[in-house]
Amino acid sequence: MSQANAPIIVSEYSAAADLSTKQFLIVRQTTETALNITTAATQVPLGVLQNKPVSGATAEVAVGGNCKVKAGGTVAINDPLVSDGNGKAIAATRASAGAQPLSNVIGYARRAGVLDDVIEMEVAKFTY
Numbered sequence: 554m555s556q557a558n559a560p561i562i563v564s565e566y567s568a569a570a571d572l573s574t575k576q577f578l579i580v581r582q583t584t585e586t587a588l589n590i591t592t593a594a595t596q597v598p599l600g601v602l603q604n605k606p607v608s609g610a611t612a613e614v615a616v617g618g619n620c621k622v623k624a625g626g627t628v629a630i631n632d633p634l635v636s637d638g639n640g641k642a643i644a645a646t647r648a649s650a651g652a653q654p655l656s657n658v659i660g661y662a663r664r665a666g667v668l669d670d671v672i673e674m675e676v677a678k679f680t681y
């Protein structure tokens with residue numbers, strides 16, 4: 554990753570569970586001060602976990618810039634990414650216009666990958 558697109562890291566949240574094996578997965582805010590892994594594309598993502606915190610420990614989360622994320626399937630460069638049921642990044646699919654529920658995109662793939670690859674992504678959150 555180039556320095557110009559270095560990740561923007563926040564460390565104001567604690568892990569709501571043992572996340573020591575969840576580095577590079579997508580996380581969501583669960584309380585004002587805690588976070589956990591996302592389990593669906595419909596959940597609003599906070600960012601991508603960059604460290605390995607145990608329950609109650611400080612979590613480092615990429616909320617902007619480029620960062621690493623674990624792929625949950627085949628991802629192509631520039632695919633918009635959402636969370637699968639395990640917090641891994643998968644390519645977003647567009648529902649028909651007006652369909653509910655909407656997907657919450659975490660960002661765009663900057664490298665291609667397949668299941669369990671750690672790829673580079675750009676954090677850019679929006680609803681799809």
